[in-house]
Amino acid sequence: MDLSFSDDDLAFQSEVREFLQTSLPKDVQERTARGLHPTKEAAVRWQKILNEKGWMAPNWPVEYGGTGWTVAQKYIAGQEFGLAAAPVATPFGVSMVGPVIYTFGNQEQKDKFLPRVLESDDWWCQGYSEPGSGSDLASLQTKAVRDGDDYVVNGQKIWTTFAQYADMIFCLVRTDNSGKKQEGISFLLIDMKTPGITVKPIYGLDKENSLNEVFFDDVRVPVANRIGEENKGWTYAKFLLGNERTSIARVGRSKRQVQRVREIAAAEQCGAGKLIEDADFMTKLGKIEVDLMALEYTELRYLSMLSAGKELSAEPSLLKIKGTEIQQRLTELLVESLGMYGAAYEPSEAYDGRNETAPGPDYAHGPMAEHLYLRAASIYGGSNEIQRNIVSKMVLGL
Ligand SMILES: Cc1cc2nc3c(=O)[nH]c(=O)nc-3n(C[C@H](O)[C@H](O)[C@H](O)COP(=O)(O)OP(=O)(O)OC[C@H]3O[C@@H](n4cnc5c(N)ncnc54)[C@H](O)[C@@H]3O)c2cc1C
Numbered sequence: 001m002d003l004s005f006s007d008d009d010l011a012f013q014s015e016v017r018e019f020l021q022t023s024l025p026k027d028v029q030e031r032t033a034r035g036l037h038p039t040k041e042a043a044v045r046w047q048k049i050l051n052e053k054g055w056m057a058p059n060w061p062v063e064y065g066g067t068g069w070t071v072a073q074k075y076i077a078g079q080e081f082g083l084a085a086a087p088v089a090t091p092f093g094v095s096m097v098g099p100v101i102y103t104f105g106n107q108e109q110k111d112k113f114l115p116r117v118l119e120s121d122d123w124w125c126q127g128y129s130e131p132g133s134g135s136d137l138a139s140l141q142t143k144a145v146r147d148g149d150d151y152v153v154n155g156q157k158i159w160t161t162f163a164q165y166a167d168m169i170f171c172l173v174r175t176d177n178s179g180k181k182q183e184g185i186s187f188l189l190i191d192m193k194t195p196g197i198t199v200k201p202i203y204g205l206d207k208e209n210s211l212n213e214v215f216f217d218d219v220r221v222p223v224a225n226r227i228g229e230e231n232k233g234w235t236y237a238k239f240l241l242g243n244e245r246t247s248i249a250r251v252g253r254s255k256r257q258v259q260r261v262r263e264i265a266a267a268e269q270c271g272a273g274k275l276i277e278d279a280d281f282m283t284k285l286g287k288i289e290v291d292l293m294a295l296e297y298t299e300l301r302y303l304s305m306l307s308a309g310k311e312l313s314a315e316p317s318l319l320k321i322k323g324t325e326i327q328q329r330l331t332e333l334l335v336e337s338l339g340m341y342g343a344a345y346e347p348s349e350a351y352d353g354r355n356e357t358a359p360g361p362d363y364a365h366g367p368m369a370e371h372l373y374l375r376a377a378s379i380y381g382g383s384n385e386i387q388r389n390i391v392s393k394m395v396l397g398l
Helices: 007-023 026-033 040-053 071-083 091-104 107-118 233-244 251-267 279-307 315-337 339-343 347-351 367-378 384-394
Strands: 124-127 143-147 150-158 168-174 185-191 197-202 211-222
Touching: 007 040, 007 071, 026 040, 071 251, 071 279, 091 107, 091 124, 091 168, 091 185, 091 233, 143 168, 150 168, 150 185, 168 233, 185 211, 185 233, 251 279, 251 315, 279 315, 315 339, 315 367, 315 384, 339 367
Parallel strands: 124 168
Antiparallel strands: 143 150, 150 211, 168 185, 197 211
């Protein structure tokens, strides 16, 4: 097992660092460093810069516009983006539906949708979860009934991240009820401007509207917008979920958070000294750093296996569980480091045009919102309990 980087990898690392230093817009970096959701305008502006550099789609095959990076290069880029507070491209287009389209879509669908994903001309959202169908996704009820060259879709999706921004939604719909629930699902690409679609906001613990409900009321969708075969959508859905769970450890981002906690602890008073001199506080940070290092080397081991042509099974689930636990522990400590100023959380209002001064030092704005939002990290992308079930079955054979 070789965990060291080659000279080419190190040269690539320098290239990524230089690109981020020169091309990452300061406002985008600042918002990400505070842990706030990107605005649509900022996300699209940054993604267009990435696309111009040819770095929009690290995981796509080169023939569709991918980077052709090795496994190690992808890892390095992920680390450097995390450390520099550079947002990764919004996942719904480039990481989720894009690979489904180039793997299972027809030529017309590839020609129509893939360039628009790379150019960020379409903002996609993910219509999987429904009330009552989250972990048990295959029980979904949103129905699509064939009518000539269209399907007529009725039902409801929930927790649809950024649906309010979206031009397109990829949806799992029920096209058959007669057999096993997994065998009656189809995968549709739906234009959000189609009559009959209503988006209603859900406000999260962070007081932000990133989540939504999406209602479908006699929505006509051309059959040409179905991916692959009717009733085979579960296969495409599972392929997508597999992609969703890779690169979920977020080691680079957590390393930046450690740095952030250290900086705040160096500035904050604790008794007669600074917080960074407080043994109890630093022990908590030290324990997280040890776990983070273990996670980093675990991820490197898995990458080394992938580079050697081996297949992963439950490993992404382990990365998801440990990665999200560490992210949550870090934002908890971040809030603790701020004392009473950590309690204030009105991120958008504080930054979007409000002219009164927010309380506390500048670095205190953002962590509470991020801390509250990240409670969701152990739920989205398949809850951590479900990941533990996967590990217990596939690794422990239970
Ligand atoms: C911030 C956020 C963003 C999201 N974005 C999207 C999106 O864009 N598109 C989309 O389609 N969905 C999205 N989701 C939905 C997400 O995928 C679901 O919330 C998740 O799959 C869990 O489903 P659920 O909420 O219905 O909870 P449930 O499945 O009802 O689970 C409730 C609890 O029971 C536990 N549980 C359930 N089944 C088992 C089991 N078999 N064994 C052990 N424990 C179990 C779960 O772990 C959880 O703790 C998002 C969720 C969040 C929080």
